Amino acid sequence: MKKLIAGVVLGLGLSMTAHGAGDPEAGEANAGVCAGCHGQNGAAPVMAAYPKLAGLGETYLVQQLRAIRDGERPIPEMTGMLDDMSDEDLQDLAAYFDQTEMPVSQASEENLEQGRSLYKGGNLASGVAACAACHNPEGKGNGPAGYPHLGGQNAEYVIKSLKAYRDGERNGAPQSQIMVDIASRLTDTEIEAVANYISGLN
Numbered sequence: 001m002k003k004l005i006a007g008v009v010l011g012l013g014l015s016m017t018a019h020g021a022g023d024p025e026a027g028e029a030n031a032g033v034c035a036g037c038h039g040q041n042g043a044a045p046v047m048a049a050y051p052k053l054a055g056l057g058e059t060y061l062v063q064q065l066r067a068i069r070d071g072e073r074p075i076p077e078m079t080g081m082l083d084d085m086s087d088e089d090l091q092d093l094a095a096y097f098d099q100t101e102m103p104v105s106q107a108s109e110e111n112l113e114q115g116r117s118l119y120k121g122g123n124l125a126s127g128v129a130a131c132a133a134c135h136n137p138e139g140k141g142n143g144p145a146g147y148p149h150l151g152g153q154n155a156e157y158v159i160k161s162l163k164a165y166r167d168g169e170r171n172g173a174p175q176s177q178i179m180v181d182i183a184s185r186l187t188d189t190e191i192e193a194v195a196n197y198i199s200g201l202n
Contacts, residue, residue: 152199
């Protein structure tokens with residue numbers, strides 16, 4: 001597992017040198033179509049099952065946008081929306097959303113401690129790695145490595161994503177295999193607890 005993580009981080013780090021940072025102003029010109037679902041500046045989705053895009057990380061965002069455009073990550077709601085965008089357009093769009101701060105959601109007290117324990121320490125008994133190892137103890141992610149900012153993300157979206165990883169429905173991005181392995185070891189209860197904790201993390 002450690003070798004897998006190291007290999008992915010190295011590969012993503014090398015890929016970062018292959019392209020420059022995007023232009024947020026150019027990205028803003030194409031961002032209007034996104035607001036209908038993800039809200040103004042990608043910070044207030046119209047449904048909790050949609051992700052906040054604000055501040056996720058430019059590298060992560062451009063990877064996901066390309067995967068969606070190229071059909072590697074099918075999302076029915078986004079079918080055709082990125083078809084006419086070039087790699088540069090997507091890089092600019094990612095840069096635009098990344099410059100905005102992600103607002104923090106309100107976590108429930110119900111399973112907060114279980115979620116905190118999983119996020120910070122994992123589960124040794126089932127082999128679940130701590131989320132903080134890749135996504136930062138404060139949920140700020142690891143931009144250069146392509147690990148997204150999680151703190152403040154909608155809990156419902158995190159649940160949806162973890163279950164998609166666990167079921168093998170999300171496996172197209174470079175770091176997806178790490179998440180598939182981790183999510184496959186999580187129970188529904190654990191997924192709900194860690195998603196709740198993440199939603200209030202900052």
